[in-house]
Amino acid sequence: xxxQNPLRNEPLLTIAxxxxxxxxxxxxxxxxxxxxxxxxxxYPSYFLSELARDNPETFIVATLNDDIVGYAxxxxxxxxxxxxxxxxxxxxxxRGLGESLLLELEKRLSKDRPLRLEVRQSxxxxxxxxxxxxxxxxxxxxxxxxxxxxxxxxxxxxxxETLLESQSIPSV
Ligand SMILES: CC(C)(COP(=O)(O)OP(=O)(O)OC[C@H]1O[C@@H](n2cnc3c(N)ncnc32)[C@H](O)[C@@H]1OP(=O)(O)O)[C@@H](O)C(=O)NCCC(=O)NCCS
Numbered sequence: 001x002x003x004q005n006p007l008r009n010e011p012l013l014t015i016a017x018x019x020x021x022x023x024x025x026x027x028x029x030x031x032x033x034x035x036x037x038x039x040x041x042x043y044p045s046y047f048l049s050e051l052a053r054d055n056p057e058t059f060i061v062a063t064l065n066d067d068i069v070g071y072a073x074x075x076x077x078x079x080x081x082x083x084x085x086x087x088x089x090x091x092x093x094x095r096g097l098g099e100s101l102l103l104e105l106e107k108r109l110s111k112d113r114p115l116r117l118e119v120r121q122s123x124x125x126x127x128x129x130x131x132x133x134x135x136x137x138x139x140x141x142x143x144x145x146x147x148x149x150x151x152x153x154x155x156x157x158x159x160x161e162t163l164l165e166s167q168s169i170p171s172v
Contacts, residue, residue, distance in 0.1 A: 018069055018097060020104050023052045023059040030068045031061065038087035041146050051075060051084060058108050062088070062097055072101040074109060080155075081109050083117035086126075098129050111158045118144060118151035130154050 023031070028049050035042035043051075051073050052059045058081075062070035072086035083105070088097045109115060118141065119126050135154040144151035 016064055018062040018064045018092075018100075020060055020062050020100060022056060023061050023071070023073075025049075025052070027061055027068060027071075028052060031071050034068060034071060034087055034089055035085070037090060039085075043085065048073075058105055060101060060104055060108075062101060064092070070097045070101055072105055074105050074115065077116075080114045080116045083115060093125075099133060102129070102133055106158055109158060111160045114155050114157050116153065116155045118153055120145060121150045121152055127152065127154075130156075 028045050031048055032042070032045040035048070055073060055075055058074040058076075060072055061068050068089075069092040070086075070088040073084045075082050075084050086098060086101055088101075106115070115135075116138075117130070117135070119130065121140075133156070135156040137152055138155045139153035141151045141153060143149075
């Protein structure tokens with residue numbers, strides 16, 4: 001039975017919240033569909049499978065009622081961590097999900113390595129998302145994408161939690 005509103009004796013309206021978890025093998029085909037709905041040049045499923053195999057802790061999906069509504073993956077490169085992809089299903093955008101995925105990834109990453117990414121110069125929403133979350137523009141790669149568009153390179157130095165936040169305060 002759904003929870004009741006004690007004042008009116010009516011069921012409470014509960015708004016479902018997406019859940020974020022690590023990817024499973026049987027998610028890959030649905031992540032590939034999300035890629036296709038989100039990018040001009042989507043990654044194929046075999047590449048997504050390789051990323052999931054190599055990054056079991058930093059390939060995450062957001063689910064809502066068992067549907068995949070977002071995903072993001074960071075790959076470990078030699079001198080930095082690289083945000084390979086982040087996407088939210090078109091009907092679930094502008095609700096904070098992209099930001100939640102980014103924050104969840106950051107929690108999972110080593111704070112000793114920068115987090116870097118490329119983004120299309122025309123991708124206003126993604127650039128805004130990254131700037132809002134502390135990324136800075138560090139460069140430009142001409143003709144990076146298959147259609148010739150330039151990529152902006154952005155980077156963030158992750159910050160260790162402060163002593164006060166990371167220490168539990170003993171009770172007296
Ligand atoms: C980029 C993307 C992942 C953002 O996901 P989202 O869930 O809609 O983003 P959020 O709701 O968490 O937004 C967080 C912030 O990003 C910025 N932002 C996101 N979408 C925006 C838009 N359409 N216009 C302007 N700013 C936007 C805003 O600063 C926003 O903060 P605010 O709501 O306080 O203004 C989503 O638009 C997407 O999947 N795009 C297609 C795939 C893609 O381009 N990925 C990036 C590859 S580099």
